[in-house]
Amino acid sequence: MKSSLRKKLLTKRKYIENRLEAERSIVEQVTKTFSFKNDDIIAGYLQIKSEASIAPLFTALHHQKHACCMPIVIEKNTPLSFRLWSPQDNNKTGHYNIPEPPTENEAVTPNILFVPLVGFDRQGNRLGYGGGFYDRTLKMLRQKKDILAIGVGFSSQEVDKLPINKHDEQLDFIATEKEVIKCV
């Protein structure tokens, strides 16, 4: 059930109209809704496939002196790790061809996470690529500290109700080009 929906939503995401405009609006929605504290450690993602790019958001956060980090895939069935990131870094290519910060950058534990989406519903359920990486990561982090998980996607990735399993971790907010949804 998840896999057919994933396929359908990935196709939709590939053909987003006015993508650049929509990505700009997502960043605007985030910027006007959230303000971050000095000691927040904020995780983004380095866009792959047809994910919404949030690069300008992270460049701005970095210039505002916020600690920004990006995820690293260690291996299958294992939570993601994070390393500090700045816009001038030479990102390297990690597992699954995903860009990641250079190895010498310090490993950190984020408390705010921007999470890419394949699909979502208003309850905060999320569909990813099917590796369970963010489910494992959010579960692990939530056992350690207060975590704010903000899904990032296009409004057309919304479905009425996603099929969910026990291991699925929910998002606290979802930012689209139209709005920031507070999940209940």
Ligand SMILES: Nc1ncnc2c1ncn2[C@@H]1O[C@H](COP(=O)(O)OP(=O)(O)OP(=O)(O)O)[C@@H](O)[C@H]1O
């Ligand atoms: N905390 C966990 N413990 C054990 N298995 C888990 C855990 N979280 C996820 N899984 C496993 O990971 C697999 C993929 O999960 P799911 O289909 O929810 O992926 P997803 O949320 O779309 O992926 P991702 O989080 O990587 O974007 C499932 O087979 C599930 O059993």
Ligand SMILES: [Mg+2]
């Ligand atoms: Mg899941």
